Amino acid sequence: MEHLDKRTKMTIMFAVMASMLFAALNQTIVGTSLPRIVAKLGGMEYFNWVFTIFMLTSSVTAILVGKLSDIYGRKPFILSGLAVFMAGSFLCGTSDDMIQLIIYRGIQGLGGGMIMSTSFTAVGDLFSPRERGRWQGLMGAVFGLASVLGPTLGGYIVEHFDWHWVFWIFLPFGFIAFFLIWRLFPHTAQGEKKSIDYWGSMFLVLTMIPLLLAFTWAGKDYGWTSARILGLFAFSAASLLIFIRIESRTSNPVLPLHLFKNSIFSLSNVIGFIMGIGMFGAVMYTPFFIQGVLGTAPSRTGFIMMFMTLSMVFSSTIAGQYITRTGKYKHLALFGLLLMAGGMYSMSLMGLNTSNWTVVINLAIVGLGLGIAFPIFNLTVQNAVDHRYLGVATSSTQLFRQMGGTVGVSIMGTLMFNRMEEKMSLLASKSSAAAANPGVMEKLSQLRDPQALLNPDKLEQIRSGLPPQMTGMFDHIIHALREAMSYSLEGVFFMGALFMILAFLLTFFVKEIPLRTSNREPQPAGDSQEQMGETAPQN
Known part of the structure; x- marks a missing residue:
């Protein structure tokens, strides 16, 4: 598709970014609106599955579609992804209970994985590696924009309208994106059809x-x-x-193993995996600090988190322009990862006396580093493999990053809960007044879940159910719990900083090879087909 004129390419990229924005908005809009949806549908015990099922189905389709799009072209899969995603979005709004919502979110995930995989790969079809930096940065900015708009719109919709519109409001946007892709996106099949x-x-x-x-x-x-x-x-x-x-x-393997013989491909995916740990760690656990430790209202938490997203949008756009102009990227990746590590370490130093503005500054530093480094490792992978492997290579970077996020959130969550549990046990053993009253102990045991500190209404409900002589002790315990949560999150953010340092060190071993100025050029020297392991499989 490199032969297309500039205006056509720009129009196609507008349609691709519209598709990405449509999918990303439908992901981010759910977070702030889900508590209200659960209140309507019930099924609180299945709350996490609304997110988990989307992650599972989108991860699976992303890697499978990556290979298939290398054979049959991107267009049928991005169109199919949009159609499936729109169907899933419509069905989500018709849910009568939580089980239905989870099933329909799974359908959304199937379409979302197709859209994400083919959208990033389409950039590689339209532009040479040298030109991709600019567009990879803009694609990252689309994600950032969705992260800002989605939660805000979700909260506004459930507050002023029926919750169903959370899933329906962007459907017209999806139809527009579908029409533009259908009319403008050329067919890019590789020609020779191979067995699946x-x-x-x-x-x-x-x-x-x-x-x-x-x-x-x-x-x-x-x-x-x-x-x-x-x-x-x-x-x-x-x-x-x-x-x-x-x-x-x-x-014709779905994931050619010889790609992993390329050190750039392998190292870039490992670094993406580690970045996923740090990125999701910051995003998932910072609200615990803002609300649970500092006691900031949930409405202001979204505003504080927005600074990380805005700085990410700014730096990804600037970094992309710089890469396209200079063709250099390794020193930028090192700088971005170092910024992320510094930001995460600064977050590990935060405590009860930290101001919201300090949190804003630390998040902005993390966001700047993330915006710089995030798109680069897509670019290094795409530049290191032959163009016929573009789809599967691009989808592999998304898979490793997604898996890194899943692993990171799990490990950091375990660290956080273990530290909280340790502090809570120590607190209970020292509280002789509480130990003498089993009824009080039962009520205070509800605070063992860190989520309790994020729910002021629940705290007030527990407090009101205590005898008057115990309210002072309750307030003292809440203060101690905030200290315990601060201590547990210190470990979480410090671990995130260590992972970013590891990614920084690994980046030194990534070869910086010239960015090709055409998709028809052979692979740069240093990554020959022989080094790539281009040998026929043994049957």
């Missing part, structure tokens, strides 16, 4: 889903050494071994 690797696809799915579920549940719903979690890990490991054997023997 059904067995490899099946065992890739059987590897991913148990692994993601294990890290989602471990440390929260089940212990890390519980039979269920160990069984999921074992099943995933067995499926992985079978998958590797299938891929090494099939003629």
